[in-house]
Amino acid sequence: MSLLTRSRLAASVCKRSGSTGLRALSTVVHEDSDVVIVGGGPAGLALASALGSSPVVQDSLKITLVEASDLSKVRDWSVASDSFSNRVSSITNTSRQFLAAIGAWPYVDERRTMPIEEMQVWDGISDARITFSATEAAPAGTTAPEMARLTENLNLQRALLRYLDTTPSIKLLDKVKVNSIEKEQEEGGGWPLVHLSDGRVLRARLLVGADGFNSPVRSYAGIQSYGWAYDTQAIVATLNHRPRTHFEPPNTVAYQRFLPTGPIAFLPLSETVSSIVWSTKPPIAKALTASDPAVLATMINAAFRLPEVSIRYLHSQILEAHAAGTPLTPQQILEETSWRERSHSINQYSAYSLSALGKTAPGGIPPEDSDALPPFITSIQPDTIASFPLRFNHADTYIGGGDGARTILVGDAAHTVHPLAGQGLNMGLADVESLFRCIQNAVANGTDVGSHTALMPYARERYFENHKIMSAVDKLHKLYSTTASPVVWARSVGVEVLNELDTIKAAIMMSAGSSRRSSTQEVGWSVAASGIETLARNINTAKALGGGVLGLAGAGAQSLLKQFANMGRS
Amino acid sequence: MSTSSFRSSTVNPDEIALFSKLSSQWWDEQGECKMLHRMNPVRVQFIREKMLEMQREDTDTDAQLDHPKALAGLKILDVGCGGGLLCESLTRLGGLTLGIDASASNVAIASLHAAADPGLRLIPGPFVPTTTPARTSNLTYEHTSAEELLARGGPAQFDVVCSMEVLEHVDNPRTFLSTCAQLVKPGGHLFLSTISRTPLAYALTILAAEHVLRLVTPGTHTYAKYVRPDELLGFFQGFCCPSPGVLGDGGAGRPWISRLYNGAPARTEAETRGIVYVPWTGAWALVPRGSPGARWGEGCNYLLWVRRPLE
Numbered sequence: 004m005s006l007l008t009r010s011r012l013a014a015s016v017c018k019r020s021g022s023t024g025l026r027a028l029s030t031v032v033h034e035d036s037d038v039v040i041v042g043g044g045p046a047g048l049a050l051a052s053a054l055g056s057s058p059v060v061q062d063s064l065k066i067t068l069v070e071a072s073d074l075s076k077v078r079d080w081s082v083a084s085d086s087f088s089n090r091v092s093s094i095t096n097t098s099r100q101f102l103a104a105i106g107a108w109p110y111v112d113e114r115r116t117m118p119i120e121e122m123q124v125w126d127g128i129s130d131a132r133i134t135f136s137a138t139e140a141a142p143a144g145t146t147a148p149e150m151a152r153l154t155e156n157l158n159l160q161r162a163l164l165r166y167l168d169t170t171p172s173i174k175l176l177d178k179v180k181v182n183s184i185e186k187e188q189e190e191g192g193g194w195p196l197v198h199l200s201d202g203r204v205l206r207a208r209l210l211v212g213a214d215g216f217n218s219p220v221r222s223y224a225g226i227q228s229y230g231w232a233y234d235t236q237a238i239v240a241t242l243n244h245r246p247r248t249h250f251e252p253p254n255t256v257a258y259q260r261f262l263p264t265g266p267i268a269f270l271p272l273s274e275t276v277s278s279i280v281w282s283t284k285p286p287i288a289k290a291l292t293a294s295d296p297a298v299l300a301t302m303i304n305a306a307f308r309l310p311e312v313s314i315r316y317l318h319s320q321i322l323e324a325h326a327a328g329t330p331l332t333p334q335q336i337l338e339e340t341s342w343r344e345r346s347h348s349i350n351q352y353s354a355y356s357l358s359a360l361g362k363t364a365p366g367g368i369p370p371e372d373s374d375a376l377p378p379f380i381t382s383i384q385p386d387t388i389a390s391f392p393l394r395f396n397h398a399d400t401y402i403g404g405g406d407g408a409r410t411i412l413v414g415d416a417a418h419t420v421h422p423l424a425g426q427g428l429n430m431g432l433a434d435v436e437s438l439f440r441c442i443q444n445a446v447a448n449g450t451d452v453g454s455h456t457a458l459m460p461y462a463r464e465r466y467f468e469n470h471k472i473m474s475a476v477d478k479l480h481k482l483y484s485t486t487a488s489p490v491v492w493a494r495s496v497g498v499e500v501l502n503e504l505d506t507i508k509a510a511i512m513m514s515a516g517s518s519r520r521s522s523t524q525e526v527g528w529s530v531a532a533s534g535i536e537t538l539a540r541n542i543n544t545a546k547a548l549g550g551g552v553l554g555l556a557g558a559g560a561q562s563l564l565k566q567f568a569n570m571g572r573s
Numbered sequence: 574m575s576t577s578s579f580r581s582s583t584v585n586p587d588e589i590a591l592f593s594k595l596s597s598q599w600w601d602e603q604g605e606c607k608m609l610h611r612m613n614p615v616r617v618q619f620i621r622e623k624m625l626e627m628q629r630e631d632t633d634t635d636a637q638l639d640h641p642k643a644l645a646g647l648k649i650l651d652v653g654c655g656g657g658l659l660c661e662s663l664t665r666l667g668g669l670t671l672g673i674d675a676s677a678s679n680v681a682i683a684s685l686h687a688a689a690d691p692g693l694r695l696i697p698g699p700f701v702p703t704t705t706p707a708r709t710s711n712l713t714y715e716h717t718s719a720e721e722l723l724a725r726g727g728p729a730q731f732d733v734v735c736s737m738e739v740l741e742h743v744d745n746p747r748t749f750l751s752t753c754a755q756l757v758k759p760g761g762h763l764f765l766s767t768i769s770r771t772p773l774a775y776a777l778t779i780l781a782a783e784h785v786l787r788l789v790t791p792g793t794h795t796y797a798k799y800v801r802p803d804e805l806l807g808f809f810q811g812f813c814c815p816s817p818g819v820l821g822d823g824g825a826g827r828p829w830i831s832r833l834y835n836g837a838p839a840r841t842e843a844e845t846r847g848i849v850y851v852p853w854t855g856a857w858a859l860v861p862r863g864s865p866g867a868r869w870g871e872g873c874n875y876l877l878w879v880r881r882p883l884e
């Protein structure tokens with residue numbers, strides 16, 4: 004659809020000026036662009052790339068992306084091979100296959116990514132553990148080498164920008180902010196006019212809000228959203244650790260322990276570097292991020308290993324010291340942890356012992372339970388400690404109507420979710436894939452891409468899907484914040500969390516190609532069953548911790564559940 | 574609303590008055606015309622796929638199905654264009670499109686809407702037939718009837734003639750069909766969509782849509798005016814164009830449909846396809862060819878494509 008210039012005076016007559024591509028109105032001069040994407044985060048860049056991958060779309064639509072920050076910093080991002088950015092995401096196979104299909108994935112530096120072959124998730128109080136592994140995700144008769152790929156956000160965004168360098172018809176305007184959006188006054192029109200900080204005005208046939216949580220497009224569209232801030236802050240950091248030995252599985256296992264203060268997740272990036280996302284109460288986050296990085300490193304090691312009662316104690320020590328203005332020194336925290344360890348009679352040759360591991364030289368025979376825990380962290384990479392507030396937020400609708408017509412939301416502008424299942428960015432990419440398909444269909448059938456008719460399938464496809472994942476994540480967060488024993492028991496034997504885990508597992512593992520709507524029911528039984536398969540390990544863990552009555556009580560219930568599972572399958 | 578500014582024996586004044594009253598609603602995608610909006614992409618898909626199929630048939634080449642300008646350079650007429658839903662789409666696919674309607678207010682709304690879209694080149698009416706091929710797609714609307722257009726510019730003016738959801742609203746459907754058909758160039762295409770006269774169609778389009786669910790204004794449809802697919806096929810079996818002697822060249826045209834095989838025409842002559850609303854997707858879908866129940870799928874809304882033979 005070409006750029007046309009028309010005079011406002013002759014409402015129904017169309018004149019071509021051709022040369023300037025500008026359109027003179029009585030008040031503003033504006034440029035026409037069929038698709039205006041606000042936001043150059045992962046979602047916005049992926050949408051621009053997808054549109055750029057389709058010659059048909061490019062022939063028919065003029066596409067512009069507007070981003071407030073300086074994208075050249077992302078394009079030219081380059082760091083040593085052993086240092087990693089602190090913002091990482093687990094890219095699911097579905098997302099990766101989409102990025103590969105549009106031709107953008109080859110621009111990702113794969114050496115900086117890590118396949119995840121297994122995920123271990125356990126209860127901070129009862130230690131009941133669930134393992135997801137890549138082989139379960141594989142369609143019958145094949146083997147899935149991985150269930151997701153840990154990737155720095157910057158690596159992905161740089162890839163998309165490099166890919167976009169090959170599609171010059173897509174216009175990228177960076178270092179330009181959207182100042183305001185207003186509705187055009189022309190009768191029969193009423194399209195969004197996007198006012199940019201450099202004075203330009205874009206008139207959009209379709210205005211895409213890929214502009215994150217505080218979406219200006221969402222406000223223009225008049226779309227309300229529903230949500231709240233969790234009383235939780237996520238600490239992120241890049242960790243150095245020893246490589247795994249030959250006797251252990253490679254560093255391709257992601258670990259997450261649910262503490263009552265929030266989950267702590269360990270996400271591998273290379274053999275010796277991993278990333279942490281530690282969700283916790285804001286005062287604790289504040290004290291931890293203000294501490295000496297060596298103190299944080301010890302606290303991370305402890306958070307995966309010590310019984311919950313000791314973590315609580317250590318938190319109070321850190322908080323007190325922080326409040327008193329005399330933060331704990333690395334030596335002090337080590338003394339505290341080894342004291343706690345002795346009091347729990349943790350065998351010092353066990354992987355659960357902080358002191359033993361700290362002393363063991365690389366190599367040698369690892370403790371038998373070492374694959375139940377992430378590798379021992381030796382240090383934190385400089386300047387990688389940061390923290391973000393966590394929130395739940397879902398727009399009431401994804402398509403603007405009435406005065407906010409011709410708008411659509413994708414990614415965090417539409418939904419913000421707790422990172423415990425690592426789905427935020429993947430949901431955004433799934434949005435983009437679906438919207439891309441809608442736009443392609445609209446172009447093929449000559450439908451106005453800004454019309455409700457063109458966009459409706461996108462909302463139908465994504466809204467409920469996202470909502471399902473978000474509610475499951477939210478429920479898990481709340482469930483695991485509880486310390487009341489009936490709840491702990493119920494979640495430990497899987498009764499309470501089965502449905503939520505199904506949804507999340509389906510989201511993580513659903514490999515592209517398999518049916519998107521594949522029933523989560525089936526997945527459900529295998530979650531139950533795999534929970535049981537790791538039972539033996541739970542019992543060992545319980546022994547190592549010198550307690551774990553709850554874990555053992557759970558065992559009986561789990562074997563009952565297993566019978567159900569088998570009944571369900573036969 | 575006056576409809577007497579042009580000659581026509583097919584325009585039913587009551588029908589036109591009703592559509593004129595609705596005119597302000599044409600582009601409210603959630604309003605009275607919601608179903609037409611949702612149906613539109615499927616109609617265009619049918620047209621596009623059929624045109625490409627015939628292009629491949631004619632030239633023995635592999636015309637690209639996903640080509641965005643499937644209708645590039647073709648002269649297209651849309652009879653009973655309403656608010657211009659179909660016209661705008663056909664123009665985006667490259668057509669040189671003329672939309673006509675018996676309601677002046679519909680034409681006004683259609684023009685206003687297209688004028689606001691910088692991607693459409695709206696040329697003010699009245700439509701002037703030209704022989705010089707235009708390079709870029711364009712769109713014209715005019716308040717007139719097919720009969721008037723035929724009288725003014727003669728037969729065989731368009732590569733493609735469409736008339737969607739109009740047949741069930743006209744008087745003298747035989748005259749209407751014959752007029753539309755005469756406007757098609759030799760080797761050109763006629764696309765129609767309408768509602769079949771079956772109990773199912775009555776239940777869905779009149780009972781449910783008008784009276785129970787109130788999706789459309791009661792009185793919009795009249796059951797007796799519905800036409801079944803076999804009746805349309807029968808019409809074109811007996812329809813020759815040019816009819817013997819009419820053009821004075823003595824050439825007796827062949828019927829548009831030479832014969833039916835098991836009630837179905839040859840694939841290169843004509844085709845009927847049902848379109849059904851799929852509630853759980855909220856979209857219309859073409860009933861796949863040869864699928865079980867394809868006949869049943871034509872029991873309500875359906876599309877017809879028929880091609881004028883080359884002389």
Ligand SMILES: Cc1cc2nc3c(=O)[nH]c(=O)nc-3n(C[C@H](O)[C@H](O)[C@H](O)COP(=O)(O)OP(=O)(O)OC[C@H]3O[C@@H](n4cnc5c(N)ncnc54)[C@H](O)[C@@H]3O)c2cc1C
Binds near residue numbers: 219
């Ligand atoms: C601690 C943490 C860990 C996470 N881990 C994972 C994970 O493992 N897996 C996963 O899938 N997801 C994860 N997420 C979520 C993921 O990071 C987000 O979902 C993702 O970044 C959202 O991308 P987006 O493009 O939608 O929005 P954003 O990344 O927020 O991008 C929005 C862009 O819009 C621009 N913008 C905004 N307003 C304007 C304006 N007025 N003018 C111009 N530009 C504007 C901004 O500059 C920004 O670049 C995590 C999130 C957090 C907080």
Ligand SMILES: C[S@@+](CC[C@H](N)C(=O)[O-])C[C@H]1O[C@@H](n2cnc3c(N)ncnc32)[C@H](O)[C@@H]1O
Binds near residue numbers: 584589654717718739
């Ligand atoms: C149901 S609407 C369909 C509009 C449009 N074709 C669509 O499908 O979006 C029927 C239209 O046909 C017009 N109409 C009815 N009889 C007509 C006739 N004999 N000649 C031209 N237009 C007619 C009406 O004014 C009305 O706009």
